[in-house]
Amino acid sequence: MESRERENETDRVVSRKAKRRRRQKTRPIAVIVLIAVAAAIVVCVLVLGSVSKDMSQKENFPNAPENNDASSLTDGEDDADEVVMPPDGDAEVDVNTVDGKPYYYDSAREDRYIAFATNHPEIAGDDVYWMVDCDLDTLPYEDTHELPDPDDILLMVNKHFYLPEGFAPVDLVNVGNTTMRAEAGEAMQEMIDAAAAEGLNIWSQSGYRSYGVQVNLYRDYSARDGEAAADTYSARPGYSEHQTGLTTDLNTITDAFGDTPEGQWVAANCWQYGYIVRYTKENTDVTLYKPEPWHMRYIGRDAAETMHDEGILSLEEYWVKYVLYQPPGVG
Numbered sequence: 001m002e003s004r005e006r007e008n009e010t011d012r013v014v015s016r017k018a019k020r021r022r023r024q025k026t027r028p029i030a031v032i033v034l035i036a037v038a039a040a041i042v043v044c045v046l047v048l049g050s051v052s053k054d055m056s057q058k059e060n061f062p063n064a065p066e067n068n069d070a071s072s073l074t075d076g077e078d079d080a081d082e083v084v085m086p087p088d089g090d091a092e093v094d095v096n097t098v099d100g101k102p103y104y105y106d107s108a109r110e111d112r113y114i115a116f117a118t119n120h121p122e123i124a125g126d127d128v129y130w131m132v133d134c135d136l137d138t139l140p141y142e143d144t145h146e147l148p149d150p151d152d153i154l155l156m157v158n159k160h161f162y163l164p165e166g167f168a169p170v171d172l173v174n175v176g177n178t179t180m181r182a183e184a185g186e187a188m189q190e191m192i193d194a195a196a197a198e199g200l201n202i203w204s205q206s207g208y209r210s211y212g213v214q215v216n217l218y219r220d221y222s223a224r225d226g227e228a229a230a231d232t233y234s235a236r237p238g239y240s241e242h243q244t245g246l247t248t249d250l251n252t253i254t255d256a257f258g259d260t261p262e263g264q265w266v267a268a269n270c271w272q273y274g275y276i277v278r279y280t281k282e283n284t285d286v287t288l289y290k291p292e293p294w295h296m297r298y299i300g301r302d303a304a305e306t307m308h309d310e311g312i313l314s315l316e317e318y319w320v321k322y323v324l325y326q327p328p329g330v331g
């Protein structure tokens with residue numbers, strides 16, 4: 001009995017000592033853990049602070065070109081070679097001004113840039129600017145503008161910019177059995193001859209179209225297919241490039257034309273004669289027309305060469321970057 005009590009007493013003492021030892025061991029560990037937690041909290045606060053600062057800058061323009069950020073991330077070995085290139089590898093000149101905005105940025109459109117970038121996260125930063133500059137953030141046939149100089153070789157006719165109803169070019173010449181403006185017609189004939197020298201048969205089958213002809217065409221198409229469908233392949237009156245006299249359709253109006261030797265030759269070589277294939281699969285989102293490998297638009301040799309060399313895929317982009325605005329140091 002007594003010995004059991006002593007045993008119990010001994011057990012209690014042993015267990016008290018063991019507890020004390022454990023407490024002595026755990027106390028420094030607890031202190032270390034507390035310090036670590038405190039340090040972690042401080043680090044978190046600092047990191048979150050800098051991230052939220054960064055976020056608030058981005059909120060001003062979510063898809064803003066990040067050239068400034070990118071250059072600060074380079075290793076500084078040779079910044080001239082560290083220019084961030086577009087994904088397609090175009091050798092684009094640095095279009096950004098000192099404040100990181102391209103020369104075709106207009107602060108009056110700031111809200112529209114932000115809204116467009118927010119609604120189209122897939123569109124790259126610089127593209128947002130020129131697309132908004134030519135009203136691609138508004139619906140087709142809304143917010144439209146009559147072109148002030150319909151004789152301008154570089155004019156842009158699309159679903160936002162239209163020709164005056166009474167406009168007809170005064171210098172039409174025959175190309176094959178169609179007509180085009182003189183400068184465009186001569187260049188087209190040169191292209192036809194150059195293709196013929198390579199054994200290819202290209203002909204111009206539908207050049208200038210008057211406003212009145214387009215009225216009938218569009219009315220017939222929309223009666224047959226509905227307005228929405230007709231809008232994907234036919235222009236409304238005043239909105240057709242054919243009214244400019246700078247456009248013609250080649251050979252056959254079929255998708256298959258693009259796969260023929262003639263269609264492929266034209267796509268590859270037309271720029272040398274001042275022409276572009278106006279509607280391609282690469283620019284459908286911009287032109288809002290299905291690809292038309294047969295539809296040629298004359299813009300002059302200099303402009304066509306620039307588009308070719310710069311990898312500019314639509315007249316809309318060229319028009320903003322070289323007509324509505326000019327690159328720094330030009331003109």
Ligand SMILES: [Zn+2]
Nearest residue numbers: 248249295296
């Ligand atoms: Zn056409």
